[in-house]
Amino acid sequence: MTHTTVAVIGGGPAGLLLARMLHNAGIDSVVLESRDRAYVEQRQRAGMLEQGTVDALRECGAGARMDREGLPHNGIELRFDRRAHRLDFPALTGGSSVMIYAQTEIVKDLVALQLDEGGPLLFEAQATAIGDGYVTYRHEGQEKTLTCDFIVGADGFHGISRAVVPSGRVYEADYPYSWLGVLADVAPSTDELIYAHSPRGFALHSMRSPTVSRLYLQVPNDTDPAAWDDEQIWDELDLRFAIDGDWKLARGPITAKAVTPMRSFVTEPMRHGRLFLAGDAAHIVPPTGAKGLNLAVADVVVLARALEHWRRTGKDDLLDDYGDICLRRVWRAEHFSWFMTTMLHLAPGQSDYETRLQLAQLHRIATSEAAAAELALNYTGTV
Known part of the structure; x- marks a missing residue:
């Protein structure tokens, strides 16, 4: 049996970014990922990064290759009625833009940092149970227990974490x-x-x-x-x-x-006791608005700051506010993604x-x- 401050279930971009931010804040963690490294680094998902996501990757030290190889975009084009209409983001927003950089590359960058500098990152480590202050998992043919102060479920819609939250309210649309x-x-x-x-x-x-x-x-x-x-x-x-x-x-x-x-999904609350949900474990949006990865990053930025505050002060107030803060952004993104989807698709x-x-x-x-x-x-x- 081993102990860590934060057990992170899921080695996708949300779990890995959280582990990196915690490492930089002097908080130890262990990341449990059920798949092998090759699968995780090749898993095709999103690639459009909001400014806040770009800033988070740079701030935690994971932005160097993104800045070299990513593709900054200052707008998008809408096509309809055989005409093209460009939206100039900086002009319309007061300077904001986006970056194209594939999730596969973000994961590779974060995996390399975690293995070189961070806490344990265990591949093929399948979480089998979550309790009050512990996670049991199967790794290298053995059942093991990881005790912890906090658990973060960043293991997606089909992971074990979401099912642990009792009496939650689910909102969804297909x-x-x-x-x-x-x-x-x-x-x-x-x-x-x-x-x-x-x-x-x-x-x-x-x-x-x-x-x-x-x-x-x-x-x-x-x-x-x-x-x-x-x-x-x-x-x-x-x-x-x-x-x-x-x-x-x-x-x-x-x-x-x-x-x-294409589906929309939100579960509330995003916290149960010591367990916090992040990313697709708590919410899913149709990809038309390019919000999925960015919402996951926004979740862990809020959570990392709350955990750092707890470490410095011993106070739970920011942890208590985690779900409310995240859900305000989640529902804004859910609405925008629905708007883009229903405006552009033919039912x-x-x-x-x-x-x-x-x-x-x-x-x-x-x-x-x-x-x-x-x-x-x-x-x-x-x-």
Whole structure:
């Protein structure tokens, strides 16, 4: 049996960033990750970082490679009615922007720091039970117990932590469509993300690096990605991104395909006794607003500060406020993600009236500085 101040369940970006921030604050921790290192470092997820996330990574010493290799973005493009409309984030927000830097790379950076400088990071360590001040886990074929002052559940929606919180209130919504996401070895056809509303459904052009494109198509739920061959995917993307003009979508080898369902989920409270939930263990947003990773980072920034305050003063007041502080931001992001999703996607059986309402909202954003600023402030995490 071993003891630590903070047991962190989950070695994704939230758990690893928290461990790094605690290390810098002089608070010991142990990170338990159920998967092996290769899986964790290759797990494809988000890649759009708000300014607050960029600042948190820099402040904890994990921003050097991001600053060298990340792609700063000063806006996004909305496409509808075969026209393109760019939103200038710094102009609309008073200077805020975003950064494209893949979650896989954030995790690699944080793993390397934790193994070199931080507390124990145990891969293939499956948490099996959570109690009052302890976690039992299976590692290297043995059942072990880790005692602790606090437990942080950063193990995602399907992890053990969420189920431990009793009498919680759950809010959730499922959407009647999914995303078919692909990675392609081709330079992006755009300098900034393109969000497209088309009569055929939604499409998104993103990127992971100057040589790797990340693209998405709205598809029906339960779509088998293998049912789409590469040519079909590129042809459909061409149709959905089409505008009047000479813009052209570059094609290249598709190296990965996956279907992502769209859902919203929030559980309250985010704390039970010594257990604190963070990231996807407490909330999920549809990816249209690019909020999932950023919400997880915001959670652990609040929690790290509360734990540092507890260590310095012995007071629990900031720990007691953790859930309320985080949930205010969570619900703002839930609303924005719902807004972006329902404005840009076509629901099955959608009427012409509903489509015209979507286009009216898009036209307002394209022609009203106030409406454009509201989107930009939410997208960059400024509000």
